[in-house]
Amino acid sequence: MLIREQVALAPFTTLGVGGPARYFVETHGEAEVIEAVEFTRSRQLPLFVLGGGSNLVVADKGFAGLVLKVAISGSSSFTPPHENVIFTSGAGVNWDTLVAQTVDANCAGLECLSGIPGTVGGIPVQNVGAYGQEVSQTIREVRVLDLQTLEVRTFSNAECGFAYRASIFNTTQRDRYIILQVSFALRRNGKPNVRYADLQKFFASRTGNPTLAEVRAAVREIRHRKAMLIVPGDEDARSAGSFFKNPIMPQSFFEELLARLESRGLQLPGYPANEGFRKVPAAWLVEHAGFTKGYSKGAAGISRRHALAIVNRGGASAADIIALKDEIQAGVLNEFGIELQPEPVLVGF
Ligand code: NAP
Secondary structure, X not given: OXXXXXXXXXXXXXXXXXXXXXXXXXXXXXXXXXXXXXXXXXXXXXXXXXXXXXXXXXXXXXXXXXXXXXXXXXXXEEOOOOOEEEEEEEOOOEHHHHHHHHHHOOEEOOHHHOOOOOEHHHOOOOOOEEOOEEHHHOEEEEEEXXXXXXXXXXXXXXXXXXXOOEOHHHOXXXXXXXXXXXXXXXXXOOOOOOOOHHHHHHOOOOOOOOOHHHHHHHHHHHHHHOOOOOOOOOHHHOEEEEOEXXXXXXXXXXXXXXXXXXXXXXXXXOEEOOOOEEEOOHHHHHHHOOOOOOOEEOOEEEXXXXXXXXXXXXXXXXXXXXXXXXXHHHHHHHHHOOOOOEOOEEEOO
């Protein structure tokens, strides 16, 4: 295991900003992960666990501890004597590679999550979801290293405490566990999920149900149009994905706002969330607060293809990105009284 010093972190992120890690190590197995953690203990260093770097903003001054990149590879599948197929993947496996394998095997459950950047280990943390599917619907088990005891243990789905964009890994037990491996139970020959308007529109002119492979291709195409697919050289895709969470608000607040905006000729979109709450697209709030697609502030800007992505137009610093984030948050708060929460993890700030 090679621990390197002063390693630039920007190339390990999709946004491409930020300074170096004091120490950096890539771990390929569970024993190496434990060894790396012991290194931080012996030197009393802070630890940051890196996956695919697709949801990350690293500060310009970098990170003054050890960055541990989990690069545990390997995927396998087995079919128990019932209808599900179990897919198990190392935390370092590229997420979209796993999704492609499950679709090729004609197993349903992850097809709408095609084209999401990042690695398998990052996926359970915020219960990643898109186009009507979220991973909590199919995760069977999550294998982790407990940083309190240095023991490896396995959580069942119920023990992960999944909720909308949340799990124990980003709430009650934040920073306690390193995810090593995840398994999914998928439906063999299952029907694809075509619930969201974007997907329904995509298939509007076709008769008959699309296949899993067609839904996967459609999701990738829709994401590509919104620059939410990582394509080398595509400036609008040089981002950390959605920069703000879609806010969930009490129904009464939503209705008040709806009425206030209707009187200005604006139709606020809202979707059902937990009972008594509504979910509002953050992108709508950002655009209607005056931050249209393509808005620029120095080398940082808003993607020309999706109002929710802050992009590095080339040579941006983390400070540029954060200044734009602050400006958008202040604008949305001033216009709608809603405090947008950033979605990416901020490291070294
Ligand atoms: P979008 O499809 O325009 O959706 C924006 C918002 O409207 C989301 O909150 C979405 O809920 C909600 N929505 C749209 N259609 C809905 C329906 N039929 N029923 C219930 N809620 C509906 O958003 P986008 O920004 O272009 O992103 C595409 C998809 O990727 C969305 O599902 C989005 O949430 C997801 N995404 C997830 C992450 C993440 O997991 N961290 C990051 C980026 C984008 P949902 O959020 O429940 O889908």
